[in-house]
Amino acid sequence: MNTKTILLASRPVGVPTAAQFQFETRAVPASAAGQVLLKTLYVSVDPYMRGRMSAAKSYVAPFAVGEPISGGVVAEVVESHGAQLPVGSVVVGNLPWQEYSVADASAVQRVPADQAPASYFLGLLGMPGLTAYFGLLDICQPKAGETVVVSGAAGAVGSIVGQLAKIQGCRVVGTAGSDEKVAYLKELGFDEAINYKTTSDLAGALAAAAPNGVDCYFDNVGGAITDAVYDLLNKHARIALCGQISTYNATEAPVGPRPEGKLLKTSSKLQGFIVSDYHARWPEGVKKLTEWYAAGQLKGEETVTEGFDQIPAAFLGLFQGENTGKAVVKVA
Amino acid sequence: MNTKTILLASRPVGVPTAAQFQFETRAVPASAAGQVLLKTLYVSVDPYMRGRMSAAKSYVAPFAVGEPISGGVVAEVVESHGAQLPVGSVVVGNLPWQEYSVADASAVQRVPADQAPASYFLGLLGMPGLTAYFGLLDICQPKAGETVVVSGAAGAVGSIVGQLAKIQGCRVVGTAGSDEKVAYLKELGFDEAINYKTTSDLAGALAAAAPNGVDCYFDNVGGAITDAVYDLLNKHARIALCGQISTYNATEAPVGPRPEGKLLKTSSKLQGFIVSDYHARWPEGVKKLTEWYAAGQLKGEETVTEGFDQIPAAFLGLFQGENTGKAVVKVA
Structure with a gap:
């Protein structure tokens, strides 16, 4: 099984351009015990990722040139060797920009996809x-x-x-x-x-x-x-x-x-x-945000771009102010 | 009874000079009920006072042109109409740059002058x-x-x-x-x-x-x-x-x-x-500083200038880095 992937082709100087991104088709490895095969539903594009495209030390490690770019992704489990994540469950995690990927079940988090649109777990509830x-x-x-x-x-x-x-x-x-x-x-x-x-x-x-x-x-x-x-x-x-x-x-x-x-x-x-910095308190935050959302007190605006191939354009659009609310790319 | 006083003659532009200070002799009013007549022992000169010489809004009100400059002063009570402050007691307060002044007994604070040199209440213990x-x-x-x-x-x-x-x-x-x-x-x-x-x-x-x-x-x-x-x-x-x-x-x-x-x-x-900002917790701070000082763990370095007339020079010296430790002027 193959998947499209997007690699960091080169580090930007100043405003990043499409030249920084390289599309490639790679084989998806077989998922092993404790792992899941994931089908990407939504990819998050965020301003902080600009920092990871540079080599400078920051709060997260830089992306490597020639390696897949990764970030927030909502995905569906399509093959499971991890008991807690049955096929069909929806997860969020830090995953590569790919249509399919394999991850340790413990490295992604199941989300209550019945409570809000799946993409909201990259935005309002993420x-x-x-x-x-x-x-x-x-x-x-x-x-x-x-x-x-x-x-x-x-x-x-x-x-x-x-x-x-x-x-x-x-x-x-x-x-x-x-x-x-x-x-x-x-x-x-x-x-x-x-x-x-x-x-x-x-x-x-x-x-x-x-x-x-x-x-x-x-x-x-x-x-x-x-x-x-x-x-x-x-x-x-x-x-x-x-x-x-x-x-x-x-x-x-x-x-x-x-x-x-x-x-x-x-x-x-x-x-x-x-x-x-607040990792230990995330459950409290998710609980409160979910309550306010359910009560109609919080709205989750999104700018949704369609198609895996549009991920770089959606990312670049962040710096042109193209998005209102959360910028996500609908992949599947 | 008369006292020398130092007025703000004009607001400085850039580095202040001696021209900003005007010496004058004024009558000391009689002290009334609840008031004390104070003889200045030490005057504190501090960098923050530069801000008060300008008209710009800051955390303390500007000095008025033509009025006495004021700041931290250690003084001895020489005449008392305030029962809690007997003659001979040593106080600290925000007082004008004068050899003598009259203040409400409630506006100054008695200090334990037997525990440390009087000037320390403008520095290490102030x-x-x-x-x-x-x-x-x-x-x-x-x-x-x-x-x-x-x-x-x-x-x-x-x-x-x-x-x-x-x-x-x-x-x-x-x-x-x-x-x-x-x-x-x-x-x-x-x-x-x-x-x-x-x-x-x-x-x-x-x-x-x-x-x-x-x-x-x-x-x-x-x-x-x-x-x-x-x-x-x-x-x-x-x-x-x-x-x-x-x-x-x-x-x-x-x-x-x-x-x-x-x-x-x-x-x-x-x-x-x-x-x-920490006004409510000052007693805690004074207690701890006094303990460390008494235990020999804190030293109170001072640069002492002698003479009331030298107050402006001592103040101006702050911006030339002339002081090591607390800059004070010994007046009496």
Whole structure:
């Protein structure tokens, strides 16, 4: 049995292009005891994967050139030598970009596919949901009535952060890169949403949207938006530093206004994090997210691209702001 | 009765000079019920006061032009209408730069002048000691064997931070601006001390001094030293942001490498703070600092300038790195 696979052809310099991806057909090995043969249903494409395409040390090891790219995948068990995962069960795991793959049953996690669309386990009920949950609720700890700003608010994580902040009773301000996204944020219940690409005075727009200052900032973007938010921090503000997509394709070390003086004057906290920091508490997060979703309090927006061959394009589209909500590729 | 007083003559642009200070003789009002007449013994000069000389909003209100400058003062009660403060008792408080002043007895705090030199209540057993205590122990929470870096290590706060970190069993690295200060840090028990002014490769020197990376950073300085430390952060590093003396006299908003990416990759925390954030816990801090001092585990270094008229010079000297340990002026 063969499968298509996508390898990292070369490391990008600056903005990645289609040239970084190489399609190949490989044989799928026979699954052994304790293993399962998996048919890929959905592939997740995420901004953090840009970091893994570079050789630089980061929180996850770089992808190897000439080897399959891997990431979040939802798959169906089509052959099982692992008792806990019967054929037909749906699992999520860190798996290669392939139509089929073999994995240890213990390396993937079964998901309750009757409770939500399978792709949601890559988004609202998966890593992005948990990232939003812990970043907002553990690091920012927003209180009712406080103002929460979210950058990249229409993205996979940001759209959940904003909804969670509304559940907490906060005033929520989001930034996004198109009028369609701004309209979508309003639908989700954001109090204010700003198109940072078309707003001539970003600092003024943020100040107007947060007349009582900013208590919590969930940063997915960095750069000029973040600089402007720093100027609005209230005393004891909390910043969850989740992503810096504005800098991921930079070819030189990014330079900007130093934030330390602003954090010092306001006794504010800036906390970098990654969802795996909270590994021990994931079950709590999944439980709460699932409850809010079942109660209709959380919506899981997605941008679904169809077809295995479109995975690189969907990934590259992240850096053009093409997705609203979670970007996934439907493979089967 | 008259007293000399020092007024803020004008707001500085960039580095402050003697022109910002105006000496005047004023009448001391009679002390009323509940008040005390105080004779100034020691005046504290501190880098944070530079911020109060500017009009910009910060964590403490600006000094008013034409009004006395005020700050930490140790004084002796020479006339008392407040039962809890008998004549002869020694107090510390936020008081004007004057030889004599009248204050509400409730606005100053009696100190146990038999337990330590009176000036120590402006340093080791006062605000700088508490700043070191809470910034290091509450924000950084260093564990035995971890590496702690302190910038401005020979200053009032930094010299205490380093000693506290040694009490916690850490490897301690300090930066300072002269060979004399470096030698002093070694005397205090610092494992490594770096003269940032004469080291041609600051990043290399820091990396060599912290071969296992940096777990905690207590930042009094900001700028290039801080940029270099950010590159050495271990996973889950904690940074207590206490001061940014390298930028206090800047006339333009300081610019530098963006730190967010480095904090993100290491899940590190950057927490701005001021000692008053911990007001409710000051008694705990004073108790612990006093115990360590009494046990000979903490030393209180000072640079003492003599004479009321020398207060401005002692203050200006802070920005030339003239002090080792706490800078105080002995007035009487």
